[in-house]
Amino acid sequence: MQIIPKVAAVLLLATIGLPAVAQKIKLIDGDLSALKNEKQVNVEFTYDQLKVGKFDNEADYIQKKTTEYNQKEAGKGDNWAKAWKNDRKDRFEPSFQSLFNENSDTKVGDYSGAKYTLVFHTTFVEPGFNVGVMRKNAYIDAEVLIVETGSKKTVAKISVDNAPGRIFGGFDFDTGERIKEAYAVSGKKLARFINK
Structure with missing residues (x-):
């Protein structure tokens, strides 16, 4: 019955090296x-002037990954590039809104008639990786502006740094899934911050 302590020790050692x-x-x-x-x-x-990992320009990151994946398997890189962009509307933004709304009486969404608009501008994405024996968590940085919807006059400016994207148990082999969690965490924590 020594299996559980050994598993716990292995899991502990696997996480020690993670920042x-x-x-x-x-x-x-x-x-x-x-x-x-x-x-x-x-x-x-918004995602303009987005930096990704070691790349100061998102387009350079997309080009590199698309080429790498296409060299491994024809069309795989093109599909990856499409998913990279589509994940914003399909996964990241809904996750942010869902967790924000679960943690606040003020609801965010497509409310063009609302007095105020929350602009979530992602400035940096660390996609991370998970190859089973080694992993690096994803995280995002963002600038949040609260503006008057009509005039776009800024009411408040908030910084969001190091919003972590990881799945409990480590089964986040999909880049989009890791980044989605960073947006979910951002929505939850930002809602609580604004409610304070």
Whole structure:
């Protein structure tokens, strides 16, 4: 019956080499009290000037990964590149909204008539990796602006740093799944931060 302690020891050793990444949310400018009585807030997601991993330009990252995958299997890279972009609308944004709404009385969504808009601008993505014996968690950084929907006047600016993307148990071999979790965590923690 020594199997469980051995498994626990192996799991502990496997995680020792992983750097601890703690998410930080900080009010940079402005005041969040304007949202206090709002039941609905419009939400927009932007990705311009996005940095990915070691690449200062997302397009360079996409080109490299597409070429690598296509060399392994014809068409695999093209499919990967499509999924990389489509995951935003299909996985990341819905996950953010779902967890935000679960943790706040103020609901975010496609509310173009709302007084305020939350603009979630992703500035950096670390896709991470999981190859079974080795892994690196995904994480994202973002800038959040609360603006008046009509005038686009900024009411508040918030930074979101090191939002972690990982699945409990380590079964996150899919890049999109890891990044999706980073957006889910961001939605949850941002909702709680704004509610404070």
